[in-house]
Amino acid sequence: MSGEIIDLPVLEGQSVKKGDLLVRINPDIYQSVVNRSVAGLENVRASLQQAEAGLRESEESYKRSKTLFDKGVISKSDWDKAVSSYEIAKANRESARFSVQSAMASVSEAQDNLKRTAIFSPADGTISKLNVELGERVVGTVQMTGTEIMRVANLRSMEVEVDVNENDIIKVNEKDSVNVEVDAYLKRTFKGVVTNIANSANSVASVDQVTNFKVRIHIEESSYEDLLQGKPSTYSPFRPGMTATVDIITMKKKDVVAVPISAIVIKKMSEIDPETPEEDADKRQEAVFVMKDGKAELRAVQTGIQDNTNIEIISGVEKEDEIITGPYTLVSKNLKKGDKVVVKPK
Structure with missing residues (x-):
C-alpha cells in the first residue's frame, strides 16, 4: 500500500509476537x-x-x-x-x-x-531490519516493486545459503549432514543439515560463465546451545548477512584406506604394468607410488569418496603398504618408477 507512515511502534532489534502492530499507513x-x-x-x-x-x-x-x-x-x-x-x-x-x-x-x-494500511507481524520474531521512519512515504503497487518497510526474522531458526557448483550439486541431497564454520566464531564448527536444493541454476555472467545452484542449510540449535545460556528467548548468536563456510557430507565410510589427494597420479597402463596388452597400453589409470625395498613402485588403484584433503583407496594397495606422499608436482611429475626413496621423519 502507498501512503504516509503515521504509526511505527517498533524498533530494529525489537522482539515481536504474532499479531503485533508493526506499521500503520494513513488510511x-x-x-x-x-x-x-x-x-x-x-x-x-x-x-x-x-x-x-x-x-x-x-x-x-x-x-x-x-x-x-x-x-x-x-x-x-x-x-x-x-x-x-x-x-x-x-x-x-x-x-x-x-x-x-x-x-x-x-x-x-x-x-x-x-x-x-495496518500491517501486523505474521509470526513471532525479531525486527532484523527497519528501513523507514515515522512520517516517510512508502510505495506499494501491483505493477512495481514496493518499498521494503522492515524484515521480521526468526533468529532462532537460522539458515545458511550457499552456492554449489553444477559438478557437485548432483552429489548433494536433502538431509545431508553439514559442518558450518561462521567467520564470527573462529575455530568453531556448527552442525547443520541440508533443507532445500534449488531446481534451477543461478548463472553468474562472467568470462567463465560459472553455473551454481542455491542450497539452504539449517544450523542445528543443539550445536550452539552454550551460546544461548542466560540470553533472552529471541536471542541468536548469528545475524542475517554473516559469512560462513560449509562442508556438505554427502557420504560417510569408516575403516577405509585413505591417502592425501596429492598422492594420486594418472599414468598410462604401460607405465604401471609393462605386460599390459598393446590395445590398453595408452589407457589412463589412477595409481599411487608405493615404497618397496627403498624404491618407488607404481600400483594401479581404484578410488572412492573424497573430501578436501583425502581420497579413499578401494583396491590396489594393502593397509600395510607404505604409500609415497608429498607435493603434487614432485609426486606426479618428477617421481619415476624405480627411483630410490628416502623416508623423512615427520
Whole structure:
C-alpha cells in the first residue's frame, strides 16, 4: 500500500509476537474509496430494484398481450412489441444484477485495501531490519516493486545459503549432514543439515560463465546451545548477512584406506604394468607410488569418496603398504618408477 507512515511502534532489534502492530499507513484515502464504493453499491442496488419492478410490469403486460393475441384481439405488431418489451426488461434486470456483483467486488477490494494500511507481524520474531521512519512515504503497487518497510526474522531458526557448483550439486541431497564454520566464531564448527536444493541454476555472467545452484542449510540449535545460556528467548548468536563456510557430507565410510589427494597420479597402463596388452597400453589409470625395498613402485588403484584433503583407496594397495606422499608436482611429475626413496621423519 502507498501512503504516509503515521504509526511505527517498533524498533530494529525489537522482539515481536504474532499479531503485533508493526506499521500503520494513513488510511484516509482508502477510507474515502470504501465510502465511495459503498455508495456506488447502494446506487446499483436501487437500480436493480427498479429493473425488477420494470420486469414485473413487463411480465404482466406480456401475459395480457398473449391472451389477447391468442383471441385475435390485438395485431401481430402489438404482440411483437409486448414480447420485445418483456425481453428488454429481463435484460435490464440481469444487467442490474451484474452491476451489483461488480459493485460488491469493488467494496470488498476497497475494504481489503483499507485493512492493509495496518500491517501486523505474521509470526513471532525479531525486527532484523527497519528501513523507514515515522512520517516517510512508502510505495506499494501491483505493477512495481514496493518499498521494503522492515524484515521480521526468526533468529532462532537460522539458515545458511550457499552456492554449489553444477559438478557437485548432483552429489548433494536433502538431509545431508553439514559442518558450518561462521567467520564470527573462529575455530568453531556448527552442525547443520541440508533443507532445500534449488531446481534451477543461478548463472553468474562472467568470462567463465560459472553455473551454481542455491542450497539452504539449517544450523542445528543443539550445536550452539552454550551460546544461548542466560540470553533472552529471541536471542541468536548469528545475524542475517554473516559469512560462513560449509562442508556438505554427502557420504560417510569408516575403516577405509585413505591417502592425501596429492598422492594420486594418472599414468598410462604401460607405465604401471609393462605386460599390459598393446590395445590398453595408452589407457589412463589412477595409481599411487608405493615404497618397496627403498624404491618407488607404481600400483594401479581404484578410488572412492573424497573430501578436501583425502581420497579413499578401494583396491590396489594393502593397509600395510607404505604409500609415497608429498607435493603434487614432485609426486606426479618428477617421481619415476624405480627411483630410490628416502623416508623423512615427520
